Amino acid sequence: MEQQSQRSVSGSVQSPRSPSSQPYLCVSVTDPVKLGNGVQAYISYRVITKTNFPEYQGPEKIVIRRYSDFIWLRDRLFEKYKGIFIPPLPEKSAVEKFRFSAEFIEMRRQALDVFVNRIASHNLLQQSEDLRTFLQADEETMERLRSYETGIFKKKPADLMQIFKDVQSKVSDVVLGKEKPVEESNPEYEKLKHYVFELENHLAEAQKHAYRLVKRHRELGQSLSDFGKAAKLLGACEGQALGKAFSDLGAKSEALSVKLQKEAHQLLMNFEEPLKDYVRAVQSIKATMGERANAFRQQCELAETMKLKEINLDKLMLTRSDRVGEAEHEYKELKAASEEATKRFETIVRLMNEEIVRFQEQKTRDMGIAFHEFAKGQARLANSVADAWRSLLPKLEACSFA
Amino acid sequence: MMGSENPGFEEAHLFASREEMESLVLDDPLTTHHPNNNNSYSSFRSANSSVSESTRHPLSPPVLSNPADSDPLLSPPVYRNPNASDNNSYIEPPSYADVIFSPFDDSSANEINRIDSTSKDPDSSFSLSRSSSSSSDYIKITVSNPKKEQETANSLVPGGNTYYTYLITTRTNIPDFGSSEFSVRRRFRDVVTLSDRLAEAYRGFFIPPRPDKNVVESQVMQKQEFVEQRRVALEKYLRRLAEHPVIRLSDELKVFLQVEGRLPLSLSTDVASRVLDGAVKLPKQLFGESTAVVAPHEVVQPAKGGRDLLRLFKELRQSVANDWGGSKPPVVEEDKVFMEKKERIHDLEQQISNASQQAEALVKAQQDMGETMGELGLAFIKLTKFENEEAMYNSQRERAADMKCLATAAVKASRFYRELNAQTVKHLDTLHEYLGIMLAVHGAFADRTSALLTVQTLLSELSTLHSRAEKLEAASSKIFGGDKSRNHKIEELKETIRVTEDSKNVAIREYERIKENNRCELERLDKERRVDFLNMLKGFVVNQVGYAEKISDVWTKVAEETSGYARDS
Numbered sequence: 001m002e003q004q005s006q007r008s009v010s011g012s013v014q015s016p017r018s019p020s021s022q023p024y025l026c027v028s029v030t031d032p033v034k035l036g037n038g039v040q041a042y043i044s045y046r047v048i049t050k051t052n053f054p055e056y057q058g059p060e061k062i063v064i065r066r067y068s069d070f071i072w073l074r075d076r077l078f079e080k081y082k083g084i085f086i087p088p089l090p091e092k093s094a095v096e097k098f099r100f101s102a103e104f105i106e107m108r109r110q111a112l113d114v115f116v117n118r119i120a121s122h123n124l125l126q127q128s129e130d131l132r133t134f135l136q137a138d139e140e141t142m143e144r145l146r147s148y149e150t151g152i153f154k155k156k157p158a159d160l161m162q163i164f165k166d167v168q169s170k171v172s173d174v175v176l177g178k179e180k181p182v183e184e185s186n187p188e189y190e191k192l193k194h195y196v197f198e199l200e201n202h203l204a205e206a207q208k209h210a211y212r213l214v215k216r217h218r219e220l221g222q223s224l225s226d227f228g229k230a231a232k233l234l235g236a237c238e239g240q241a242l243g244k245a246f247s248d249l250g251a252k253s254e255a256l257s258v259k260l261q262k263e264a265h266q267l268l269m270n271f272e273e274p275l276k277d278y279v280r281a282v283q284s285i286k287a288t289m290g291e292r293a294n295a296f297r298q299q300c301e302l303a304e305t306m307k308l309k310e311i312n313l314d315k316l317m318l319t320r321s322d323r324v325g326e327a328e329h330e331y332k333e334l335k336a337a338s339e340e341a342t343k344r345f346e347t348i349v350r351l352m353n354e355e356i357v358r359f360q361e362q363k364t365r366d367m368g369i370a371f372h373e374f375a376k377g378q379a380r381l382a383n384s385v386a387d388a389w390r391s392l393l394p395k396l397e398a399c400s401f402a
Numbered sequence: 403m404m405g406s407e408n409p410g411f412e413e414a415h416l417f418a419s420r421e422e423m424e425s426l427v428l429d430d431p432l433t434t435h436h437p438n439n440n441n442s443y444s445s446f447r448s449a450n451s452s453v454s455e456s457t458r459h460p461l462s463p464p465v466l467s468n469p470a471d472s473d474p475l476l477s478p479p480v481y482r483n484p485n486a487s488d489n490n491s492y493i494e495p496p497s498y499a500d501v502i503f504s505p506f507d508d509s510s511a512n513e514i515n516r517i518d519s520t521s522k523d524p525d526s527s528f529s530l531s532r533s534s535s536s537s538s539d540y541i542k543i544t545v546s547n548p549k550k551e552q553e554t555a556n557s558l559v560p561g562g563n564t565y566y567t568y569l570i571t572t573r574t575n576i577p578d579f580g581s582s583e584f585s586v587r588r589r590f591r592d593v594v595t596l597s598d599r600l601a602e603a604y605r606g607f608f609i610p611p612r613p614d615k616n617v618v619e620s621q622v623m624q625k626q627e628f629v630e631q632r633r634v635a636l637e638k639y640l641r642r643l644a645e646h647p648v649i650r651l652s653d654e655l656k657v658f659l660q661v662e663g664r665l666p667l668s669l670s671t672d673v674a675s676r677v678l679d680g681a682v683k684l685p686k687q688l689f690g691e692s693t694a695v696v697a698p699h700e701v702v703q704p705a706k707g708g709r710d711l712l713r714l715f716k717e718l719r720q721s722v723a724n725d726w727g728g729s730k731p732p733v734v735e736e737d738k739v740f741m742e743k744k745e746r747i748h749d750l751e752q753q754i755s756n757a758s759q760q761a762e763a764l765v766k767a768q769q770d771m772g773e774t775m776g777e778l779g780l781a782f783i784k785l786t787k788f789e790n791e792e793a794m795y796n797s798q799r800e801r802a803a804d805m806k807c808l809a810t811a812a813v814k815a816s817r818f819y820r821e822l823n824a825q826t827v828k829h830l831d832t833l834h835e836y837l838g839i840m841l842a843v844h845g846a847f848a849d850r851t852s853a854l855l856t857v858q859t860l861l862s863e864l865s866t867l868h869s870r871a872e873k874l875e876a877a878s879s880k881i882f883g884g885d886k887s888r889n890h891k892i893e894e895l896k897e898t899i900r901v902t903e904d905s906k907n908v909a910i911r912e913y914e915r916i917k918e919n920n921r922c923e924l925e926r927l928d929k930e931r932r933v934d935f936l937n938m939l940k941g942f943v944v945n946q947v948g949y950a951e952k953i954s955d956v957w958t959k960v961a962e963e964t965s966g967y968a969r970d971s
Binding site: 192210216220223233236245356357363369379382389392 | 965
């Protein structure tokens with residue numbers, strides 16, 4: 001069941017909608033197909049892009065992508081757009097044999113569709129070059145990029161620098177006598193962090209029960225089917241009016257079993273999956289928080305290092321050492337790096353503040369839809385149940401007078 | 403009335419925190435369609451006094467852990483909203499007798515399970531009654547008050563043997579009993595005696611099987627639990643006996659219910675005397691010293707192990723002869739109709755057993771659904787609280803409100819599932835009851851078979867005796883003047899033949915009597931079963947409809963309240 005792709009509006013929200021001139025970027029992920037053999041088998045999807053963005057080959061472009069391509073995109077966005085909550089991806093399947101079940105494939109397809117559309121409708125993310133690549137590049141290029149990413153070159157120079165810096169900061173912490181890594185002392189942010197961590201726990205529990213509820217629907221469906229069969233057999237044995245009554249009951253029971261299985265599926269796709277998605281989104285926020293913490297640490301230690309360098313420079317200048325020039329140069333570089341780190345950090349903070357508002361609103365909408373579908377489904381099911389059983393009453397009544 | 407009565411504090415352990423459940427302000431009482439009231443319910447109960455109100459129940463889902471979890475119709479669930487204006491919102495499910503059942507038309511379709519107290523019609527014969535004629539007769543039996551007592555005479559064990567007695571109270575308007583209310587204290591051993599005596603006296607009848615002795619369980623279980631379980635089983639058994647049109651008037655039952663003191667055992671059931679008799683008699687019989695003859699009065703009972711060894715051997719020999727199709731037994735089970743019925747009964751039993759099993763599984767599935775729905779609701783309640791406490795944005799408060807709406811509905815639906823289930827258990831229990839009745843049917847058919855075997859044995863014995871007599875006469879006639887010793891033997895033989903003839907006639911009469919009992923009982927079984935099963939189906943269906951409607955209402959409301967989020971399709 002495809003989710004309606006959201007229309008993206010870049011620029012002012014107040015601008016009037018005019019179908020032809022308004023920029024749009026719509027994506028659908030469709031047609032899962034199993035390719036390859038044995039252990040190497042995988043699912044490929046058709047990704048259809050409809051857009052009038054100038055940078056894109058419009059108005060429509062179709063490419064074939066697989067799950068690891070989506071991971072590539074997510075990773076690239078995560079690196080480039082620190083501070084933004086990157087939309088979450090559905091998990092890899094833990095259980096082998098489940099990997100190709102129709103249900104799992106459908107769930108994944110739906111989740112991937114949602115993923116791409118969320119990126120496409122985010123005013124910043126939609127500008128991403130990597131997104132363009134993902135949506136437009138031919139399959140060979142995509143494969144090359146993907147394997148490059150997941151190969152031994154995964155750790156890029158920037159990452160290595162990051163690791164080095166992390167180590168450095170830890171060392172300097174120890175040297176400077178600090179035991180804990182440096183953390184922001186922003187009470188509002190603390191509150192947010194606490195909120196996010198607690199939220200994940202609550203959501204995980206709700207999602208667990210939602211999943212169980214799906215199972216219960218299936219079990220009830222099964223037991224209704226079995227009971228129906230047993231009633232029919234008993235009816236055949238009894239014969240006459242009573243026998244017919246049992247048979248009718250059995251038939252209704254079996255029919256309801258089918259409805260229950262259907263509802264179980266609906267519940268899975270429209271309620272449990274959105275909840276899972278919510279959990280993943282919170283995990284994505286945590287990842288962004290990690291990035292913010294890193295940025296903050298970097299900023300702090302660069303500031304520290306800069307101060308030290310400044311002190312050293314002053315010392316050298318006093319002693320009129322010939323290393324002054326070198327030291328000055330190093331100091332200027334450090335200052336630039338420090339300013340950059342500060343800017344990076346502040347960008348993350350700013351973006352996060354926007355993102356959190358957007359996140360809350362989005363989730364209220366998503367959950368509202370999920371709840372609505374849930375309630376609709378339950379009401380629909382209950383009505384079917386009532387109707388089915390009710391239709392038996394006149395026949396049963398007729399039996400009594402027979 | 404039912405021993406330990408628990409005011410219905412239900413499965414607390416089902417929910418993480420019962421206080422949370424209780425403190426739930428369910429601000430929309432489900433009263434729109436169900437102004438059910440207590441009065442209608444109590445009239446239903448008194449009208450159906452013989453309805454088994456068992457609490458501990460084979461079909462009852464294990465989660466109903468409270469053994470004295472009484473009839474949910476009796477007591478309200480604990481988590482009633484104290485603020486609800488109509489206190490009956492959550493109590494009574496639409497028990498089918500309360501339902502108006504008018505000639506079915508569209509307008510009343512919606513009325514069916516909206517318990518409308520104004521237009522009640524208890525005489526609409528929705529629930530059929532079993533007894534056609536004397537429906538005003540009743541025997542109401544209650545078993546209560548288990549007490550531990552000491553064995554007085556010769557206890558080998560120091561400290562004495564203890565046993566439990568139960569107070570059995572009977573209320574009746576049947577004149578035969580001589581009194582309208584009386585009590586007696588009985589121990590389980592008396593019940594065994596009663597059951598044995600009934601089996602002797604009422605061969606061919608479908609006698610309800612007595613509760614098991616449960617020797618292992620009595621050692622393994624907690625005393626209190628075991629005693630309670632037994633009390634319930636005894637009550638059920640006695641009530642079934644009281645429902646049987648013939649047995650309810652039996653002397654055996656009367657004595658059991660009215661006369662204090664140890665139940666007298668008839669000769670045939672006294673194990674000790676039986677064994678002694680048998681051991682004494684057998685050698686004599688084998689060596690032909692005593693009359694190896696089945697006396698007429700013995701013929702009315704099947705051969706029993708202890709005392710009738712010789713008869714047992716003879717009948718066994720006969721049954722083998724029957725099986726191997728040797729001499730065609732003069733009395734053939736000619737009743738083809740009976741054989742067909744027997745087949746049918748066997749088939750029926752299998753199907754009932756199967757249906758009973760599936761019913762159990764269905765009940766469990768319903769229970770689980772209710773449980774999980776409740777847990778989901780609770781999880782969302784927690785989320786709601788959390789979002790409200792930590793809200794920094796309005797969108798969070800909105801979401802919290804939406805969640806609360808859903809959670810409340812889920813909790814309500816959960817309750818409905820569990821109430822529905824309690825009712826489902828009661829109705830589908832009929833299937834289980836009939837399995838017990840099938841046992842009784844087996845017993846009755848076995849009576850018939852053994853009576854027939856007795857007849858066949860006697861017949862073949864007679865023919866043997868006759869041919870022996872002929873041979874003797876032929877041999878004797880060859881000797882001029884008569885053969886004194888042979889003549890003497892012939893006389894004796896003729897005497898034996900006479901007695902055996904008598905026995906044969908008695909046996910045939912007994913067999914015919916049992917056949918007739920079988921026939922009547924089968925008719926009764928068919929009639930009653932039809933009524934019982936039909937009532938079961940109706941009850942089951944009506945409940946399903948009623949609760950499905952309630953659940954639908956709950957969710958429709960939520961769907962309406964969240965309709966703002968509806969996707970444009």
